[in-house]
Amino acid sequence: MRGRVGIAILFALLLSQNVARGEERWPDERRAGPFVIHADFALRQIEPLIEQLAALQSDVDRALGVGTAREEIHLFLFQRKSTYLGYLREYFPTAPDRRALFIKQRGPGMVFAYRSDELDVDLRHECTHALLHANLSIVPLWLDEGLAEYFEVPPKDRAFDNPHLSSVRWKRRFGSLTPIVELERIEELEGMGRAEYRDAWAWVHFMLHGPEPARDELQRYLRDIRELNPPGQLSTRLARSLPDVDEHFSRHFRDWSR
Numbered sequence: 469m470r471g472r473v474g475i476a477i478l479f480a481l482l483l484s485q486n487v488a489r490g491e492e493r494w495p496d497e498r499r500a501g502p503f504v505i506h507a508d509f510a511l512r513q514i515e516p517l518i519e520q521l522a523a524l525q526s527d528v529d530r531a532l533g534v535g536t537a538r539e540e541i542h543l544f545l546f547q548r549k550s551t552y553l554g555y556l557r558e559y560f561p562t563a564p565d566r567r568a569l570f571i572k573q574r575g576p577g578m579v580f581a582y583r584s585d586e587l588d589v590d591l592r593h594e595c596t597h598a599l600l601h602a603n604l605s606i607v608p609l610w611l612d613e614g615l616a617e618y619f620e621v622p623p624k625d626r627a628f629d630n631p632h633l634s635s636v637r638w639k640r641r642f643g644s645l646t647p648i649v650e651l652e653r654i655e656e657l658e659g660m661g662r663a664e665y666r667d668a669w670a671w672v673h674f675m676l677h678g679p680e681p682a683r684d685e686l687q688r689y690l691r692d693i694r695e696l697n698p699p700g701q702l703s704t705r706l707a708r709s710l711p712d713v714d715e716h717f718s719r720h721f722r723d724w725s726r
Contacts, residue, residue, distance in 0.1 A: 501525045502537035502602065503595065507545040509583070514545075517588050520622070521595055527623060528599050531676055532615075533687040534694060537602035541577045541595070552582035570597040577601055593620035604693045610651035611702065613660055614668030618676070627677055628726055636670045640721045645670060647714065648703040670721070675706075678720040685709040 494506040500522035505511060511518060521543075529535060546552035556563045563569060568581035568590035577598040581590050596619040600607050607615075621630050639645050646667035654660060660668075675686040685705050692699040699705075706713045 502539075502599070503541050503543050505543045505545065507547075508551065509545070509547040511545075514583075514587070517591065520588070521591060523623075524592065524595055524619065525599055528596060528615075528619060532690055534600070534603045534690050537599055539576050539602050541579065541598045541602055543579045543581075543591070543595070546580075546582040549582045549584070552580065556580065568594045570594040570601075572598070572601050588622075589620050592622075593617070596620065604690065605696065606693060608652060608702070609657065609660065610654050610664065610668045611672070613665055614651075614670075614672040617665055617669035618672045628724075630669065630673070632666045632669045633673075633721075633724075635666055636673075637721050637724075639666075640718055643718075645717075648706070649701075652701055652703055671717070674717050674720045677724070679710055679716055681709045682706060682713070682716070 494508065496507045496509065496511045498505045498507075498511050498518065500518050502525055503521055505518065505521075525536060544555075546555065553565070556569070560569075560571070563571075567584050567586060568579065571578045571580070579591065579594045579598055581587060581594065584590065593616045596616040597612060600612060600615065617632065618626060618630070636645065646664060648671050651664065651668055651671065654664060675682045686702070689699050689702050689705055703713075710716055
C-alpha cells in the first residue's frame with residue numbers, strides 16, 4: 469500500500485487564500501484536461517506523464533460514465549521531497565507524511581506530490597480520486613480506493629498486468645478475498661490495509677471486466693450518486709442484478725486470461 473490520503477482533509481479556503489497567493493511564484497504552470505498544474509521545475513521533464521493525466525479523465529469517463537469534471541483540479545508538484553514536506557508543514561501542519569496527497573473541502577480539489585520514483589503511479593492514483601470527487605458528491609471509501617488502484621497503472625496494464633492480479637488469483641483459490649459487504653463497512657482510511665486495497669481493486673476489476681450486468685450496475689450506481697439520488701448499497705444492487713454474485717466474482721479471476 470502506498471502512502472496516500474484519498475479523503476478530504478479539513479483545510480477550508482486554502483486554495484483561495486494561501487495557495488492562491490503563491491501561484492504567481494510557481495516557475496512552470498500548465499493546463500492538461502481538467503488539471504491546472506503548478507510546478508517548481510520544468511514540466512517538459514515529465515511530458516509523457518502530463519499527456520497521460522490529460523487523457524485520464526476520458527479513461528475514467530469511458531469506464532464509469534461519470535462525465536467530465538465539473539470543476540478544475542489543481543496539481544502542485546515539487547522537485548524535492550524536502551521542499552514538498554516544508555510546503556505541507558507551512559500550509560498543512562496536520563497533514564500526514566505521504567508521498568502524495570489529494571485534498572478537497574469546499575473548493576476545487578488539490579493534489580500535492582514530489583518527484584519520487586513512483587510519481588507516475590502516485591499522480592494517476594490521486595488524480596483519479598480528484599476526478600471522482602469533481603463529479604460525485606460522495607464515493608464510498610472502498611470504491612474510491614479500488615478505482616484509484618485500478619487507474620493508477622498505465623492504460624495498457626489495467627486489464628491484465630496490475631500488480632494485484634497474481635495475489636488475487638492466489639487468494640481466490642482459498643476463498644480468502646474480502647466480500648464486498650465487508651468492504652462497505654469500512655468508513656475510515658485506517659481500516660484500509662494491504663488486503664483491503666487489493667480486494668477493493670479486485671471488485672472494481674470484476675465490475676469493469678466481468679459480466680456485463682456488473683458493469684451496468686456500477687455505472688447506474690455512480691449515475692445515481694451524480695444525480696443526487698439515494699444510491700443504496702452497491703452490494704445489494706449487484707446481488708439483485710447478478711444472482712450468485714460471489715460465485716461470479718470467484719469465477720471471473722479463475723478464468724481471466726488474455
